Amino acid sequence: MNNCYLDAEAVITFFRMTGRKHIFITGSRGSGKSHLVNNMLKHMSDSFNLLQSHRTDTPQVVIKSNLVADNKEFVIGVPRTSGINPASKGNNMTITESGFINCAIPAIDTHLDTTPEKLFIIDELGYLESSCIQFQKAVEKLLDNSHVLAVIRKQSTEFLNRICNRKDVLVIDIDSTFEPISCIIMASGMSERFGSNKLIADFNGRSLFENAVSISHFAGFGETLAVTRHDEVVHICEDKNIHFLRHDMPYRNEMVRLGVTRILSDNASSGNPRPQGILFLPSDQPLITKTSLQLLCLTFLYYGDKICRLSYNENAGSPCIFPAGYYDELLNLPEKKGGGFLTKKYPAQVVLVPVRDEYELYDIDTPDDITRLLKYLG
Template identity: 25%
Template sequence: MQVNIILLAAGKGLRFQQSVPNQVGCGSIKQLAQIDGKPLITYSIEKLQPLLEHAGVNILYVTLGANKNVIKSRLPAEVSVIASQHWSQGMGHTLAESVHSIKAHSSHVLIALADQALVTTEHYQALLNASKAQPNKIIATRCDEQLMAPAIFPEKYFPQLLKLQGDKGAGKLLQQHANKFDAITCAEAKFDIDTLADLEQVRQYLQNAQAENNLSETTS
């Protein structure tokens, strides 16, 4: 297996901008919103980087579009950037461009979303392990009986990924191939940051989790 990772972070985040009307400049860029003292994009990258230690996992790509130069300046040096030319036409176009960029060097692609901040490294590793065990199957995430990203697609599905357009992302293919995948449950995948309220919910979730960990360490 030659797995490459694509973290999609190309959108303009209009709903986020509209929810923080008093912010200007970087303050209204969703990918740079602060979570646990880090920009969202950095926080998401750090969850994926440990996968690069696995044999066969090659490169972590971040696909950028809106505010590309500002966001790129905040990325770790070891991250490769895919510049989406058609990000404004929707996630489908962005994903198709991204897969086109890496398809010649991949047997599988792991597609992740930057605004799913609570998806853990452990879940990504579980997806990867399942893909290694079943390399011909799509390995998706299940949450509240829905199939979604993050997901791993084998090479034979690349032509279909390349045809995606508009706002239809990987979820469209998951629905079409319901009998050709395995899925791993991840309750945290439902936390998708679209607005400031979503961001605050994620921050509160992390604070509560940290408080529980501290209490557990104290009592033990």
């Protein structure tokens, strides 16, 4: 599966929020690591230096840098002529150390001697790089004295493991990034102030509920479940093959209980571990962005045991993610109460994740609200 869906701006914002010094992007071959890095650089105003390797048609692996010989390419790997192991996952290359000595190491030295304040990009670090001791020492000196954005090949070597485990390094694995989180789309509201079922009201060419489903696709959740009491929503789910749970319960606590019970049951029956967190997505906030939703999820996965929710100017809103430690309480909420009961009960356990635009947190209660948000969209 190609996971180029990861939002570059969300990753950059998350990285800065963590206060880490370096960020490594890893994932399986063809997962879009370099694609993500290139998109990240478009959002960065900082200038940078670059060390880049790639496989040629020869095939050889070559390396180049803007700091060395006008980007001249130097060979760092050639195909093995014997002892090829089909299970070696691309390690059937023999290192050519001269490429590291004449290009990679001088590039790092020049960067540290002239512009250590700049970001240094490495695309990529892998098996060959792990085989050159002098280059390893240069990289670790670079990490000690500058800022690095690197693509890391997804394999285990002593060198790669060592630098990935540094406390100043943030590692983003883009393979199934958000699968540990499940999503419940809340679609059971009675729309009392709206005058009709707002979930099927048109917003910019599709229903509010369909907008919510589209927002849920901003992250590749392990499971997404719509919880509803409305026939119209059920018909949309059936037509678009959306996993849903239909009920006739009157209160919010019952909707939460039913959704959480189904999510946990589905994971148990399929032999999967229960999700690390469950995100509750409202159906009436059509302007939630991909960047904000992914930033919320990245923040949750970073903390692991915190309740995370979107906010604007420290004013908390939705969506909200609850970690597994709160599932029992979600299943036993007081009558008519939703997840907000737990955020008020445990305020010290809540992490607020900022959105850029207050309109992302606006919910639609009346037809005038739709008119106002459409005017905002222009």
